[in-house]
Amino acid sequence: MNKEPIMTDIAAIADRVARLEAAEAIRALKLRYLRACDDKDPDAMRACFVPDNAHIHYDRIGSFAGREALVQCFAELACRPTLREMHFAGQGDIRVLDDNLAQGSWDLAYLALDDASGSRTFLTGRYADEYVRIDGAWLIRSTMFTTGLVSQGG
Numbered sequence: 001m002n003k004e005p006i007m008t009d010i011a012a013i014a015d016r017v018a019r020l021e022a023a024e025a026i027r028a029l030k031l032r033y034l035r036a037c038d039d040k041d042p043d044a045m046r047a048c049f050v051p052d053n054a055h056i057h058y059d060r061i062g063s064f065a066g067r068e069a070l071v072q073c074f075a076e077l078a079c080r081p082t083l084r085e086m087h088f089a090g091q092g093d094i095r096v097l098d099d100n101l102a103q104g105s106w107d108l109a110y111l112a113l114d115d116a117s118g119s120r121t122f123l124t125g126r127y128a129d130e131y132v133r134i135d136g137a138w139l140i141r142s143t144m145f146t147t148g149l150v151s152q153g154g
Contacts, residue, residue, distance in 0.1 A: 023094040025138045026102055026131050033140065034087040040079045042071045048140055050132060055142040059125065060150075082116035089127070100133040108145070117154060124148035 029048060036044035049056075049067035056064040061077075064070040078085065087110050094104040105128050112121040130142040 018099070019096045022096045022099075022102060022133070022138065026094050026096075026104060027092060029131070029138050029140065030089060030092065030104070030106060030129075034089055037074070037078070037087050038085050042075050042079065045074060046071045050134065050139045050141045054140065055130075055144075057144045059145050059147045080114075080116075083112060083114050085110070085112045102131040102138070104129045104131065119152065119154040122151045124150075 032044060033048040036042075036048065046067050049070070052066070054064075054067045054070075056067070056070050058064075061073070064073065087108060089106040089108050091107040092104060093106075094102060096102045105126060108123075108125050108127060110121070110123040110125075112119075112123075114120075125145055125147040128144045128146070129140055131138050132141045133139075
């Protein structure tokens with residue numbers, strides 16, 4: 001019976017644990033991003049993205065050259081006390097490619113109620129994200145959202 005050395009087993013286990021911890025940190029990052037959207041918190045949103053050269057494309061909303069452009073749009077369009085939103089992301093598929101690079105996809109269900117106009121929006125879609133680890137913290141480097149179905153009423 002040929003067994004691998006114990007050190008190889010420990011190295012393999014350490015690698016598996018590191019990948020699981022990375023995936024969990026990325027799940028927490030996505031949750032912070034979605035909560036920042038719902039809580040109307042531009043600073044928390046900004047902190048989820050790489051400082052330079054983030055690639056952001058949100059289908060119907062548009063493309064943004066970096067996190068500052070996204071945060072400005074968010075502050076102008078969504079940070080109104082009459083707009084209540086809930087982002088529900090699930091079915092996350094995270095692929096840790098190496099110690100500092102990962103990809104993920106998330107299905108989204110979104111509900112918005114605008115108390116001022118009485119309008120309601122329900123939307124579904126999918127995020128395709130790329131994450132990088134910088135100074136030990138995972139951040140979003142690229143995110144692309146593709147809209148699924150949309151229902152609006154008022």
